[in-house]
Amino acid sequence: MTDLSTDFTRTRAAFHLPSGVTYLDGNSLGPMPVAARDRVAAMMQDEWAQMLIRGWNEAGWYAQPRVTGDRIARLIGAGDGQVVMGDTLSIKVFQAVSAARALRPGRRVILSDSGNFPSDLYVVQGLARAIDSDLRVVEPEAVAEAIDDDLAVLMLTEVDYRTGRRHDMAALTAAAHDAGALTVWDLAHSAGAVDVDLLGADADFAVGCTYKYLNGGPGAPAFIWTHPRHADAAQPILQGWMGHAAPFAFQPDYEPAGGVERMRVGTPPVIALAALDAALDVWDHVAMPDLRARSIELTEAFIAQVEASCPDLTLNSPRDPARRGSQVSFRHPQAYAVMQALIAQGVIGDFRAPDVLRFGFAPLYNTAEDVSRAVGIMARILREGSWDRQEYHARAAVT
Template sequence: MTDFAATRDAFHLPEGITYLDGNSLGPMPRHAVDRVAAMMRDQWSEMLITGWNRAGWYVQPRKVGDRIARLIGAGEGQVVMGDTLSIKVFQAVSAALRMRPGRRVILSDSGNFPSDLYVAQGLAETVGAELRVVAPEEVAAHITRDLAVLMLTEVDYRTGRRHDMAALTAAAHEAGALTVWDLAHSAGAVDVDLLGAGADFAVGCTYKYLNGGPGAPAFIWVHPDHADAARPCLQGWMGHAQPFAFEQGYAPAQGIERMRVGTPPVIALAALDAALDVWEGVDMAALRARSIELSEAFIAGVEAACPELVLHSPRDPAQRGSQVGFRHPQAYAVMQALIAQGVVGDFRAPDVLRFGFAPLYNDMEDVARAVEVLAGVLRQGLWDRPEHHRRAAVT
């Protein structure tokens, strides 16, 4: 049985704060400070450049990747860390396009994270492909025989709507296409099963539900059937078969190693590795059940106490990730007032109050306090103050 009280104690949660924004940035695991300090003190400081071998920095992307693999239904040796999520999206989509010569269509949906669409649009314009964007509920109907790549974020960043990965992957394969799944709002939040779904490529960030810290490196997974065939357009030094032979021509490494690009962020990986310690012994089915319990209680509480808010997420928890959105015409100001009262969620344009539920550290007391404070902010009109209407650079 997963002990969620123990996992909550593993995080530093500031006094007086109810934190429901782990779907943007997870809180700091308590022992991350010591892990990073030890890495700097005992490795970087004393070993200098020999740390690449002596401290295992060079193999760190694969070792950390193996720890994430268990959380997303992947196998050992199938996940590698490094770079940003946008770079990993570019690698995955470009590799999938190469594997489907003669097909030039990339299909995505309007609920996808805009950055993924920007990457796909730039790639399509560069190689002469076409990016088609349809409504999330219309994706299945647009999987046609000219499709090369289906690129989707499993959980919609605004609504929390969850795609049926297995069904859409099967439909794409039936049409002869490959799939690229973005797990930014899935990894560490829901029970992902990449191998069970037969997915082809998957990518994700680690600073949200995995709690790796701001700017923590992204991951990429390639189905083992494709691992020695995938060739991304972005071919970097660390993805070479013999990087220290310094050959002029590129020869891809075997398997997932070819998806490496540049020098790994060793300090950031140390923090992420510390965060992944908290996941030891966590049952993903129990995590999913806990997520549903929290989000269902929140929806019920908000709808009872705040009738002016409109649910912006699927009502069926099976069709929802681990976040809930409500709409309000002054959502930005309402969220700023909430934050000022110690309940931290976030705002997504144009009018969405977004709340993330991370079972590792959120509990029913968080739900009750968030509902109470939100109701008070609306009832007393606390949001309608000048300071709550001023837009910051990051919303």
């Protein structure tokens, strides 16, 4: 598919985008693909309703985690048979880190950074207590110098959820390997947003979610990738029924399936996978270099326009696009209230504590017009001070 040319007018038409709304929060939850409603309805009517339990074989439900994993593999620089779907991202982080740690039995240190998504750190804090390991957390800029001969696993989110800062996956993986350690990469803010190349970077394990840039819907299942050199040696602590070599033999003892199949845990979320399958159709017409170029174009324009018209905001993302994912954040002392005022005016981004306005740019559906409209409305809100209303300061449960 190297000769593929991406038509972004066509990809935008594949999504339901409410009238009057500029949506810049696809890095948190992607919009609904137009095809998803019918795809899920057909699955429920033609498969679940008519086939009942026969759907596991006749409709291919049981194989869905592998089939869908192959569709995602192309987007992250992986090969067929190397990615499998299921469960939540936290569970996949637990599996990947525990498997990587077990492959380095003489070492105790798991290294991460303070820009990692907190839930990843929560998972590994608990895991480290259970397996007698030490979790060390350093500033993002200090990761390379913190890699030493005590390191077992380097666990990083490639694109920082708050700032958009992008780690150099290939360089840090090489440094970890030189020290005898393995790597686990969280691609939550990378998959479908930037040009990921897991095999090219020689990474060891990777995980990611599908409800952000991949547009699989709220609660869409996560994925996990294992480099082929580890696929038949990895032994995650969490061993589930679907990861057994013969699950329907109902043997009392666990025997891992071959390859990445052993990373399956529970019953696949079939309805959610149907929605995700519809979302992935659009990617059949997308060249990842085109996507990355469009992302840079949009984020560069946004930064330039904000800095020209919103002097009260301070850039909180790397200025160099090569060091940035597909999101941009700015700081403001009253960022939460400013974001609520923006949302009320039809510009949807989100807030991250303590003072960050965060905007995600999804090239599949965001345009230069979205950039200009969002900046124009934000400049007016800041200039007029219309964000300073009581209702905009009231914190909701989800920010």
